[in-house]
Amino acid sequence: MRIRGELVAVVLAVDGATPLVLASGDPARLPSGPLASDQRSLQGSVREFAAEQAGRAIGYVEQLYTFADADRISETGERLDRIVSVSYLGLTGLDRGESQQGWWQPVYGLLPWEDLRAGPGEELITMRAALADWARGSLERQERVGYLMGEAGFPWRPELALQRYEVMWEAGLLAESRDRASAKRQADPGRPMLHDHRRILATGLSRLRSMLQYRPMVFEMVPETFTLGRLQEVVEALAGQPVHTQNFRRLIEQQHQLVEPTGEFDRSTGGRPARLYRYRRELVGERQHVGTKLPLSRPR
Amino acid sequence: MRIRGELVAVVLAVDGATPLVLASGDPARLPSGPLASDQRSLQGSVREFAAEQAGRAIGYVEQLYTFADADRISETGERLDRIVSVSYLGLTGLDRGESQQGWWQPVYGLLPWEDLRAGPGEELITMRAALADWARGSLERQERVGYLMGEAGFPWRPELALQRYEVMWEAGLLAESRDRASAKRQADPGRPMLHDHRRILATGLSRLRSMLQYRPMVFEMVPETFTLGRLQEVVEALAGQPVHTQNFRRLIEQQHQLVEPTGEFDRSTGGRPARLYRYRRELVGERQHVGTKLPLSRPR
DNA sequence: TGAGTAGATGCTCAGGTTGAGCATAACTGG
DNA sequence: CCAGTTATGCTCAACCTGAGCATCTACTCA
Structure with a gap:
């Protein structure tokens, strides 16, 4: 079995009050590029092809995760290749209205249950109900769902977007799920994407939301x-x-x-x-990191 | 150019008061395994070969980072391959004295400047001096060094281990550095490792130290x-x-x-x-995550 | 032009969290 | 029994956070 490598980018921006993700060639496909070429650094390569798709430079780029599990084996042709996708998160700014040009897609069109700005939307309510159904009979599942979906006394945690995607996938509620639930339960209110691109988007959103809490990320956007x-x-x-x-x-x-x-x-x-x-960009790198929960003592 | 994939594991444990990292076959080499085989999940594969090396199961495993930059092109033979290394962090416990068997290496033998338990050691002092030398004349470098090394009013931040490794590498102070500094400055007090394995170790240490601050990781060890x-x-x-x-x-x-x-x-x-x-393992997954620095409002 | 509305800013307050220490308890080894 | 060692209990002040009340300075409209 050979392996094929590729780079995938989750490029995020905000136009007005709408968070957007850059697509490429198809609204359901994240921009991607080859891995094996002669780039000096993967990061630089991501910068290049993402900037080309976006029509502007990408300010911030960092590696997200590498997806390479067996599910991702492509069945295109003669041989089964294992696809290794190295994903990156990119952030950029947009001028008002700029998202009309290009392949910008509203993030919450893809993951509609993630938008709580106006209270729990109907999509979230749908998913909660479907998950409750899935968890019926299993205390462990119920705990997990409650924790992830912000029910039963648990607060809603924005940064758990990926875990939410994953539990929905497991429950067979998503269009991408391998074992789809019965039609009754399967009511994915979001637009799906190709392959596991929506999972990769959720990974990027989760990471960004986490970092928002303790690092000056917004300024890039x-x-x-x-x-x-x-x-x-x-x-x-x-x-x-x-x-x-x-x-x-x-x-x-x-x-x-x-x-x-x-x-x-x-x-x-x-x-x-x-x-x-x-x-004030002149600040040292990650300087505004807020630091520790450990009760450190001064080293002697 | 073809790509070759591999898995690399940073498996950490603590015996007594000594943090250890698992090596394999050579004290300067991290355990690694093939990427292209028929494993169902990379994580499972890492678990397997790491457990074999360690002689016991690895409790916690998570992906660290994927290294694939041009520097890592091997020059072994006919063709230049790009090596893509997907690295994983693993945690496990040890019985007292168990580290005598197997390939356990003291972490602070490799990164001696990272141990401040008894105050700044001489290795740290050496590195600070060498870095000060490197930064001479550049305010930006001085700021960066001060921030990373805990000087000039900046607190020492354990979780910056990777960035410290990187600045030392850049400054040509490490045995692995591409552009080695003059003999005068180059005084790497740590034992080097093959390829960029010491960088990968630093990545793992950094990640673990970060997570210690807001997640119950110690219990795995x-x-x-x-x-x-x-x-x-x-x-x-x-x-x-x-x-x-x-x-x-x-x-x-x-x-x-x-x-x-x-x-x-x-x-x-x-x-x-x-x-x-x-x-209490029965707690939901990452539940003890401490949460936000953002002044969130209750969603209406 | 005056009332009403809409963000932007200032400030307060109670409760919870953190960093530092003082004080005690319960063993072990002379 | 005394000194040394590690485990625990508690206190306190400084800070940080979550919630709100109160102003300020424009803009819009009758």
């Missing part, structure tokens, strides 16, 4: 100068959850050094003019 | 029942840093549900007998 209101809108779009405005502002500001006011104002917001800020 | 003192010893070994005993205890206990006392005591600790605890 916003223009050079921005208002705190806009920043919040982007975070809410990505997290799929509303954010407490005053506390969000406090969080950003108290990280003095993280942003600085430009001195100018944006008066187009509809209310009081909003101060414009600039992200 | 400790017997069924354990004292809080032992748990702390393991954490300190892995973090390379002392931990405040009373607060550590509080942290573990306040996560009621995480552990429960067995009712028995260990009287071999030399002081007052220590209560034995058991980890």
Whole structure:
């Protein structure tokens, strides 16, 4: 058996209040590129083909996960190849309306149960019901579903997007599921994608949502100068959850050094003019990492 | 150019107060296995060959990173192959003294500057000096070095082990560095490994140290029942840093549900007998994830 | 032009979390 | 019984977080 390698990119951006993912050639296909060519670094290669698809440079790129399990063996031709897909997450900004051109797809068209900004939507309610059905009779499944779907006293955790996708897949609720549940239960409210691209998207969304919590990621998805209101809108779009405005502002500001006011104002917001800020890129790498839960002592 | 795939495992354990990594066939080589075979899942395959090397099952396994950059092209023979290495982190427990058999190598023999339990060691001091030398004249480098090495007001962050390895590599201070610095500066106090195996080890150590902060990982490296003192010893070994005993205890206990006392005591600790605890595995998956820094609002 | 509406900002407050230590308890080895 | 060692209990102050109330400064419309 030979192996075939490929690169797959999950490129995310936010236009207005809509999070978008870049597709390629087909709205149900993530951009991908060859792995075996003569690139110096995979990351650079991803940057290249993703930028070409997006029509603009990708600001931030990091490796996500490598998918290579047996399910992914292609049955195209003479021989069974094992496909090894190295996936990357990319972030970029968009001008308002820019998503009309190109292959940008609304993320929540693909994973509609992930958007809680206006409360639990009907898609989430559908999935909760279907999962409850699947879990019937198994306490372990019930616990797991409750934990992932934010029921039974568990809070909703945006960053569990991947695990939610996986439990739905297991339950046979998704169009991509190997063992599809009976028609009664199978009611995938999202648009499916080719192969396991929707799973890869969920992986990227999960990772981004996790990182939003402890690293300055949003700044990659916003223009050079921005208002705190806009920043919040982007975070809410990505997290799929509303954010407490005053506390969000406090969080950003108290990280003095993280942003600085430009001195100018944006008066187009509809209310009081909003101060414009600039992200201080000159900060050392991952510096704003918030750090430990371990009660470390000072090393002697 | 063809690609060749392989699996590489970073299997970690703690014997006494010494963190260890599993080697294979050669103390400078991490265990590895083929990628292209007929395994159903890579993870399962890693479990298999790692367990064989370790002589015991590996409790926890997760994917780390996929290395595939141009530097890794092998020059062995006729054609240049690109080697794609999918690396995995594995955790397991050891009985006292068990590390004598098998290929267990002390982690801090390989990355000696990472152990701050007894204060900054001479190896760390050496590396700081060499890096200061490298950074001379560049404010940006100085900032970066200060941040990574815990100097100039920056705290020491255990989980930056990988970035430290990388800056040392860049500075030409390591035996593996492509552009080795002058003999004067090059004073790698650690034992090198083959290829980029030491980088992969650093990746695993970094990841484990990060996860220690917000997920119950230690329990994978400790017997069924354990004292809080032992748990702390393991954490300190892995973090390379002392931990405040009373607060550590509080942290573990306040996560009621995480552990429960067995009712028995260990009287071999030399002081007052220590209560034995058991980890409550029945908890849902990653449940003890501590959650958000974002000021989320309740979804309406 | 004055009222009403809409964001943007300022501030407060109670409760929970963290970092540091002091104090005690319960064994082991002379 | 005394000194040394590890395990536990508790306290306190500084900070951090989640929720809200109160203003401010434009804009829109009658």
